[in-house]
Amino acid sequence: MEQVDEPVKDEREQHVLAIGFRIMPGVSPVASISQSQHQPFPTPSPFSFSVASTRWSSRPSIHRHSNLFLRFSVLLFSFISALTLVTPSTNNKHHPSPSFTDYPELIYCFIVAIIALVYTAFQLFKGISDIAHRGILISDLTSDYLSFVLDQLLVYLLVSSASVAVSTIGQVERGTALRKGTIVSTSMAFATFLVMAICAILSGYKLCKRIGW
Numbered sequence: 001m002e003q004v005d006e007p008v009k010d011e012r013e014q015h016v017l018a019i020g021f022r023i024m025p026g027v028s029p030v031a032s033i034s035q036s037q038h039q040p041f042p043t044p045s046p047f048s049f050s051v052a053s054t055r056w057s058s059r060p061s062i063h064r065h066s067n068l069f070l071r072f073s074v075l076l077f078s079f080i081s082a083l084t085l086v087t088p089s090t091n092n093k094h095h096p097s098p099s100f101t102d103y104p105e106l107i108y109c110f111i112v113a114i115i116a117l118v119y120t121a122f123q124l125f126k127g128i129s130d131i132a133h134r135g136i137l138i139s140d141l142t143s144d145y146l147s148f149v150l151d152q153l154l155v156y157l158l159v160s161s162a163s164v165a166v167s168t169i170g171q172v173e174r175g176t177a178l179r180k181g182t183i184v185s186t187s188m189a190f191a192t193f194l195v196m197a198i199c200a201i202l203s204g205y206k207l208c209k210r211i212g213w
Contacts, residue, residue: 067202068127073195075120081188082113088177098178105168106182109189112161116154116192123147144207151200158196162189 085100100106126143138146165186172179 064127064131068124070195070199071120071123071127074116074192075124077188077192077195078113078116078120081185081192082110082117084181084184085110088181098173098176100178103168105164109161109165109185112157116158119150119154141210144210147203148207151196151203155193155196155200158189158193162186162193165189
């Protein structure tokens with residue numbers, strides 16, 4: 001029985017090999033086996049991954065667009081806040097109203113509004129430059145650190161100036177243009193604070209994501 005089974009097994013193996021080599025007509029079985037044994041597996045090129053990742057990272061993300069929108073809102077609100085303090089003192093030349101320079105608290109609010117205006121203008125310029133030409137000003141990590149620290153500082157200045165302006169409204173004479181301008185400026189200062197707080201949260205999230213992940 002053992003002698004009978006061995007030829008049957010050999011015939012089955014030859015039949016399997018014949019079926020396998022029929023797929024490649026005109027090729028020697030020995031050559032195909034040697035080629036299959038010595039043929040290296042295809043390795044993906046790292047350059048293709050780098051190009052794909054560069055293209056993906058170079059696309060403007062939703063986070064950058066939302067950040068630009070928030071920064072532009074801060075720029076607009078801080079500009080209105082500073083403008084409404086300066087305008088009342090130059091409107092009525094025949095009946096001049098009190099100027100904001102007569103109140104140290106309003107001077108502080110005006111200085112904070114100008115600081116927010118200049119800082120946000122720089123952030124807008126940097127954001128647009130990063131979208132157009134990536135990393136043209138400073139590196140991303142340095143930018144994230146600076147944005148996080150300066151955003152926190154500006155939020156503190158805005159909330160303190162808005163609080164000081166609220167307490168100063170009662171000191172300004174009723175019915176004057178300065179009082180109306182102070183009310184509008186205080187409202188814009190609070191709006192600037194809220195939007196800037198969102199910017200600070202986003203900058204902190206971006207920094208934690210870059211460091212931790």
